[in-house]
Amino acid sequence: MDATTRLAAAGNCLLGCWLIVAAAVLAPSGIARWNDVLVGAAVAVLAGYNYVDVRDRRSPSAVGACLVAVLGGWLVVAPFVLGLGRAQPALWNDVAVGTVIASFGGYNAYVAAAADRPPSVRTTAE
Template identity: 75%
Template sequence: MDATPRLAASGNCLLGCWLITAPFVFAVAGIARWNDVLVGTAVAVVAGYNYASVRSRRPPSATGAGVVAVLGCWLVVAPFALGFEGPALWNDVVVGTVMASFGGYNAYTATAADRDP
């Protein structure tokens, strides 16, 4: 298995951990805090599972990687839909973009590995 899916999964795991702590760093309260903590926890758990899969020479979970990609897309949209402002807005947009890219790549590699004989 290529090192790139492992890097993408570990990067998403780290981004999920960052999302858990970011509301406290930026002193955000309310719905913005809970959104980041819940999405960050889900991403850290799923990406951690995918990292463990890739580390043991199995393809990442396509469903899990797809969920991470969708959550990354949600992070891009959420600040505008929920009315965030300041650094929390741009943090979610940037982290969501990277997270969706890494999750999409892992979903692609997982489905490509399923098609290989």
């Protein structure tokens, strides 16, 4: 796989780790803290698995990449659903990190789906 796919998977893995650390650094309220820890751990594990696949010249897991994209989308809306106060650094951290995670996860899901297609149907995105 190409370097962009590897970079997107590695970036998501690092952002998942950042979410775990941010739960302690930014000190959001109780449920928001656990949300960041659990989502960060899931993103780090799934993205790390995809990074290892891409590093070993295999296509990333489409299911894993889709789950990462969905978790990123959840991070964008979670502060509002969970009632995190307005203008808190933790709120904007979740929105920004969630947007990037969803974007990188969506890209990896697209690449994984394209790699699973037969050569006659593949697009130029590879």
